[in-house]
Amino acid sequence: MEIGPIWRAMMRNKTGAILIALQIAVTMAIMVNAISIMQERGRVMSRSSGIDEHNIFVITSVGFAEDFNERITIEEDLAMLRVMPGVVNAIQSNSVPLSGGGWSMGLQTEPGAEIEGTGVAIYFVDEHGIDTFGLNLVAGENFDATDITWRERSDTDWPDKTIITRAMAETLYPDDPDGALGKTVYISDTEPLTITGIIEQMQAPWNSWDGVERVMLAPTHTLFGATRYIIRTEPGMRDSLMPQVEELLAERNKNRIVRSMRSMDEIRERSYRGDSSMITILTFTIVLLIAVTSLGIVGLASFSVNRRTKQIGTRRALGASKVAILRYFMTENFIISFLGVLLGAGLTIGLNILMIEAFSLTRIAWYLVPVAMLMLLMVGQVAVFGPARRASSVPPAVATRTV
Amino acid sequence: MLSMQNISMVYRAGMVETHALREFSLEVAEGDFVSVTGPSGSGKTTFLNIAGLLEQFTDGRYELDGRDVSGLSDTESSAVRNEKIGFVFQSFNLIPDLNLFDNVDVPLRYRGFNAAERKRRIEKVLETVGLASRMKHLPSQLSGGQQQRVAIARALAGEPRFLLADEPTGNLDSHMAMSVMELISEINSNGTTIIMVTHDPVLAEMASRNVHILDGRVSDDHPDIQIAQAATA
Amino acid sequence: MFSYYLKLGWLSIRRNPLLSTLMVAAIAVGIGSCMTIITVNYIMSSNPIPQKSDQLFYVQLDSWDPNNEDDDGFEPPEQVTYLDAMALMKADKAYRQIASNRSGLVLEPQGEGERPFAVDTRNTWADFFPMFDLRFIYGSGWDDSADRNLERVVVLSKEINERVFGGEDSVGRSVRLNGMDFQVVGVIDEFLPVPKFYDVTNGAFNEPEEIFIPFNISVEYEFPRNGNTNCWKTPDGDGFEAFLNSECAWIQFWAELRNETEKQDYMTFLNAYAEQQKELGRFPRPLNNQLSNVMEWMEKQEVVDDDAQVMLGLSLLFLLVCLLNTIGLLLAKFLGKSGDISLRRALGASRSSLFIQHMIESGLIGLGGGVLGLGLTWLGLRGIEMLFGDFVKNLVGLDWVMVLTAIGLAILSALLAGLYPTWRACRIAPASQLKIQ
Structure with missing residues (x-):
């Protein structure tokens, strides 16, 4: 390799080289940080909500007429839904995972207003809740029909049983999460609840909450005016059942409207739309960025080949083969790109530190840096190949031309 | 040393054919110093390009140092140029971004010598042309005459069997031209075959033989002109 | 004189269509991506009731x-x-x-x-x-x-x-x-x-x-x-x-x-x-x-969300890459016509007139990049609208402030990018390039 003279010749014309190196460096800083953000979003999006998402949909019923009886409507609706062919089970609940809206309270292991409770998301369900959501009860037992209470919007009473997630048990009893079953916890500072069951996993309605797996089920039907039904279907039946259910509910009682019917898949898509859009935008940015940088390399390399036509001819006359000329330009680009990615590694880490401080993003995975360095070196080689080939086809007779 | 038989060179541009050389034949013996003259457009440069393997010819046969070099591949001709031919150009063709050392180094790199060998040769030839002390200088820091000496040093560094010079003094004033010509004669006296293309009859007479080209053919061949060097010196 | 420079700039741009296209494209892509994100940020952080927001x-x-x-x-x-x-x-x-x-x-x-x-x-x-x-x-x-x-x-x-x-x-x-x-x-x-x-x-x-x-x-x-x-x-x-x-x-x-x-x-x-x-x-x-x-x-209430700000930072860096790109290409272009420049110098052009001539040429490229970039911004905003759907319905409009900002930013970027290449071009000595040619 003839790195020495290439380097010395480059040092005579630094600007172009510096510009390309800087471009590659900044490109790398953007690229690696963007990929890191994408990885983080991907990780967040791939978390399981804990429920049988593909076969569940929700629909809301809102009564408006004076003589609308919410309780009877709920009881009749549920009875009807549960016997519909294709329906596995159905419940009324206040919310579902990923929906973004729900109810949270604090749970504490000792009673008292001065004690800071642990935040927990509450799903009000009946004895069909575990089956409808498709949850995995790992300890204790499900609610019984007799446990179920009815709660008005402004009521403050709590039932005396609850089923919590394992993550919640671990937060409440970090030393002995397995012993949580049967223990009493307090809600609203002093109201006691007995933990009668533990479910493996379920997400709260807010996907960006740091306690996203802290969930409790309360054996309660709510009379909040707007009633949300959660319906789980046999695999493959969901899409055909959705319009049927909507029509049936609307027809069965004219004193209410039904609305906001959504499958869990749609709720998931809406919940993570910001994240998935971010991933798309960042992917697009990276592609554009690499395109711009490559075109820059092509442009400057072409210019440099044009400027050095005579020189290339002379080299050819002095015995350089085509391959030697090709190698010259490829090597030159390699040196520039290598400096670029070295600087880029520094910039990448600097930018990452900034982003961590400003936006509490995560640290980049170490392997992204060498991978990006290699990739950009390759991009440089690919981009310069065209101009380098043009250089290698400069005929040696150019050397004897006087103009 | 060099033998061309019935070489033809036809440039085609669309429907127009230009005959740059027609059935051109020339024999040059080892150790000769041949000057090639002719008016503009006579085919001098084409002859030079073909002799130096910078261009392929259309028809005929060309032997260099006993080897048939007609129809060599691009890579093979590169290797032949590198090993057997030294070039001296009218406008020097030094690489402006490289210092003298690196300029002379260029052909040696392609030859594949190791670093020590290259260094030895570069220092030796720069010594020969009297510029060893300016090895780290850039071409732009030298006078035209000095630049051409560097170019000659570069041509000699690979110890070629023959030297092709294309108007080597064309861009120099008469004083510098003379000193460059002296250098070339000296090289010839050391046994290197030289072909020099020039339009200057005075320089042409400094060679041991003059070939005049007209319309792509040898029109005149003076095998033993007086070596004017002694007379003018 | 200005129109003469405009004409020279235009001729020079046309002489190297590939290089010019690359430059205009680089600026346009930079401006397009940047303005798309700036627009979203601008609307997010805009004053919804300017006439009395401080009351x-x-x-x-x-x-x-x-x-x-x-x-x-x-x-x-x-x-x-x-x-x-x-x-x-x-x-x-x-x-x-x-x-x-x-x-x-x-x-x-x-x-x-x-x-x-x-x-x-x-x-x-x-x-x-x-x-x-x-x-x-x-x-x-x-x-x-x-x-x-x-x-x-x-x-x-x-x-x-x-x-x-x-x-x-x-x-x-x-x-x-x-x-x-x-x-x-x-x-x-x-x-x-x-x-x-x-x-x-x-x-x-x-x-x-x-x-x-x-x-x-x-x-x-x-x-x-x-x-x-x-x-x-x-x-x-x-x-x-x-x-x-x-x-x-x-x-x-x-x-x-x-x-x-x-x-x-x-x-x-x-x-x-x-x-x-x-x-x-x-x-x-x-x-x-x-x-x-x-x-x-x-x-x-931090109504401008973090993602929009992260994107803004990244897109500004993106614009920087596009500018570095443009500097390189302009340099190539201006030095590529050193012969022309030194001839003009020999014919009596002063450094300042060469400076103006080349800055105008840069500005013209910027204008081209800005106009094209505006189109890309519009496309970018439609893209964002497609991705986010009704979440951003009110965030993807282009008003005249943004249009002027886009053009202004493009011209400013191109002038900035043109500064160094122009300076280099002005340093070319009169007739230095005439000797051999």
């Missing part, structure tokens, strides 16, 4: 839990309780003031066979309309007396009036909401503040509500609350009455204070109110009431 104040009263301290100390709750909202309304100490919250009702159209539908409702007070400069197509807002006398009046949005009354003047007619008749007193013209500053707790970029009714009515009939309700204490007892008297915060409170004096006075009043409540055993925390004008409140 409208969001009121926060610190009635919260003494045992719940953040890392940054005590922060007052984002909303106020019913008790406090009613006390502040009754005191009437500001030039104008409103308590408001969001709910959802069911509207039953009167026509045969028309299905009832849900409407987003804002429960508020008479001052809401003059305070936030709402314009009316028909009628007007309701009077203070309607608030006091629990009159069932309603103000409709343009869309709802269109849907229910076919866009006719519906003042005096009635609409049925949750089984009750309300009398229409006004229909507002389009009202689309971005961000939706008066209630950011329900999403800063959501659509405004479709109908407006007196707050007192919504309490009287216990209409459902669609918004955040935060309680640090469980209400004492069941029932709506207990809820109203609880420490649950669910109401946004705005005061219009026309000058610094009014603001000071109001703050004094709020603090006195808090002190008085302390005596009654409420407000257990240290005194920490806050008044934030519209833009301060937007800042506090």
Whole structure:
């Protein structure tokens, strides 16, 4: 390799080289940080909500007429839904995972207003809740029909049983999460609840909450005016059942409207739309960025080949083969790109530190840096190949031309 | 040393054919110093390009140092140029971004010598042309005459069997031209075959033989002109 | 002379179509990506009510839990309780003031066979309309007396009036909401503040509500609350009455204070109110009431989301890459015509005239990049709209400020990029390039 003279010749014309190196460096800083953000979003999006998402949909019923009886409507609706062919089970609940809206309270292991409770998301369900959501009860037992209470919007009473997630048990009893079953916890500072069951996993309605797996089920039907039904279907039946259910509910009682019917898949898509859009935008940015940088390399390399036509001819006359000329330009680009990615590694880490401080993003995975360095070196080689080939086809007779 | 038989060179541009050389034949013996003259457009440069393997010819046969070099591949001709031919150009063709050392180094790199060998040769030839002390200088820091000496040093560094010079003094004033010509004669006296293309009859007479080209053919061949060097010196 | 330089610039651009296209494209891509993101940020951080944003104040009263301290100390709750909202309304100490919250009702159209539908409702007070400069197509807002006398009046949005009354003047007619008749007193013209500053707790970029009714009515009939309700204490007892008297915060409170004096006075009043409540055993925390004008409140609520800012940073870096690219290409181009430059120098062109000539050429390239970049920005915004759907409906418009910014930024970028190459070009010595050629 003839790195020495290439380097010395480059040092005579630094600007172009510096510009390309800087471009590659900044490109790398953007690229690696963007990929890191994408990885983080991907990780967040791939978390399981804990429920049988593909076969569940929700629909809301809102009564408006004076003589609308919410309780009877709920009881009749549920009875009807549960016997519909294709329906596995159905419940009324206040919310579902990923929906973004729900109810949270604090749970504490000792009673008292001065004690800071642990935040927990509450799903009000009946004895069909575990089956409808498709949850995995790992300890204790499900609610019984007799446990179920009815709660008005402004009521403050709590039932005396609850089923919590394992993550919640671990937060409440970090030393002995397995012993949580049967223990009493307090809600609203002093109201006691007995933990009668533990479910493996379920997400709260807010996907960006740091306690996203802290969930409790309360054996309660709510009379909040707007009633949300959660319906789980046999695999493959969901899409055909959705319009049927909507029509049936609307027809069965004219004193209410039904609305906001959504499958869990749609709720998931809406919940993570910001994240998935971010991933798309960042992917697009990276592609554009690499395109711009490559075109820059092509442009400057072409210019440099044009400027050095005579020189290339002379080299050819002095015995350089085509391959030697090709190698010259490829090597030159390699040196520039290598400096670029070295600087880029520094910039990448600097930018990452900034982003961590400003936006509490995560640290980049170490392997992204060498991978990006290699990739950009390759991009440089690919981009310069065209101009380098043009250089290698400069005929040696150019050397004897006087103009 | 060099033998061309019935070489033809036809440039085609669309429907127009230009005959740059027609059935051109020339024999040059080892150790000769041949000057090639002719008016503009006579085919001098084409002859030079073909002799130096910078261009392929259309028809005929060309032997260099006993080897048939007609129809060599691009890579093979590169290797032949590198090993057997030294070039001296009218406008020097030094690489402006490289210092003298690196300029002379260029052909040696392609030859594949190791670093020590290259260094030895570069220092030796720069010594020969009297510029060893300016090895780290850039071409732009030298006078035209000095630049051409560097170019000659570069041509000699690979110890070629023959030297092709294309108007080597064309861009120099008469004083510098003379000193460059002296250098070339000296090289010839050391046994290197030289072909020099020039339009200057005075320089042409400094060679041991003059070939005049007209319309792509040898029109005149003076095998033993007086070596004017002694007379003018 | 300027037009001569323009002509020279244009000729030079045309002489190297590939290089010129690359430069224009590089600037366009940089501007396009940058402006797309800048536009989203610009709209997110724009002033939704510029004419009086510094006279409208969001009121926060610190009635919260003494045992719940953040890392940054005590922060007052984002909303106020019913008790406090009613006390502040009754005191009437500001030039104008409103308590408001969001709910959802069911509207039953009167026509045969028309299905009832849900409407987003804002429960508020008479001052809401003059305070936030709402314009009316028909009628007007309701009077203070309607608030006091629990009159069932309603103000409709343009869309709802269109849907229910076919866009006719519906003042005096009635609409049925949750089984009750309300009398229409006004229909507002389009009202689309971005961000939706008066209630950011329900999403800063959501659509405004479709109908407006007196707050007192919504309490009287216990209409459902669609918004955040935060309680640090469980209400004492069941029932709506207990809820109203609880420490649950669910109401946004705005005061219009026309000058610094009014603001000071109001703050004094709020603090006195808090002190008085302390005596009654409420407000257990240290005194920490806050008044934030519209833009301060937007800042506090961080309505510009992190993603938009991250994207902004990355896109500015992207523009930097495009600029580095352009510098390189311009350098290549200007030095590529050194012969031309040194000839001009030999013919008497001064350095400054060469400087102007090349800066104009750079500017022209910037202009091209800006125009093309504007097109890309438009495409970019459509792309964002496609990705985010109705989440960003109000965030992807291009106004003339953004159009000028795009062109300006492009030209500025190109001039900046042209500076160094131009300087290099001006240093080419006269006739240095003439010798050999």
